Amino acid sequence: MADQRKSAIATAQTGDLLGVSEWVTITQQMIDSFSRATLDDDPMHTDPVWAAEKGPFGKTVSYGFLTMSLLTHLMHDAMQEGPACEPEQTGYFLNFGFDRLRLVAPVPVDSRVRGEFRLATRSRDEAGRIRLGVDVVIEIEGAGRPALSALWVVVWVPPEQA
Numbered sequence: 001m002a003d004q005r006k007s008a009i010a011t012a013q014t015g016d017l018l019g020v021s022e023w024v025t026i027t028q029q030m031i032d033s034f035s036r037a038t039l040d041d042d043p044m045h046t047d048p049v050w051a052a053e054k055g056p057f058g059k060t061v062s063y064g065f066l067t068m069s070l071l072t073h074l075m076h077d078a079m080q081e082g083p084a085c086e087p088e089q090t091g092y093f094l095n096f097g098f099d100r101l102r103l104v105a106p107v108p109v110d111s112r113v114r115g116e117f118r119l120a121t122r123s124r125d126e127a128g129r130i131r132l133g134v135d136v137v138i139e140i141e142g143a144g145r146p147a148l149s150a151l152w153v154v155v156w157v158p159p160e161q162a
Helices: 002-011 028-038 048-054 064-069 071-078
Strands: 017-020 092-103 112-124 130-140 148-157
Touching: 017 071, 028 064, 064 071, 064 092, 064 148, 071 112, 071 130
Parallel strands: none
Antiparallel strands: 017 112, 092 148, 112 130, 130 148
16 A cells, blocks of 8 residues: 555646545544643533534534644545555655645534545655645535645655655
């Protein structure tokens, strides 16, 4: 699988689909764990009763930053590789940041999301690594608008530099 991933990155052209992840369900447990980890207990996300009675969406919704934080998992899944790869044989990605990121629509609790990844740009940096701009969309199953749209910049470190 790592050879597939390397081949897909090496041969991809601007606009090519790099992959689509499997669906992930956003549960209340995930939302609550994220709340604890980030010290943010906003009832719109953590209190189902409050959210149903007073919230703008009728139920709790994922934190936008929780949705964003799933990008690494979704990309690993879409690219059919995981964090246990051997860098000296397969290379690895480094997160470089975002040139653009929008949280387009809220993700209601118990919704399923998936990521779609397309190559937007490719260049070499000063160290000779490959810098990729990846257009990312996180879709919400059955929704008309995506949860997130971004241009994610990653650096691909090939195995000979790992």
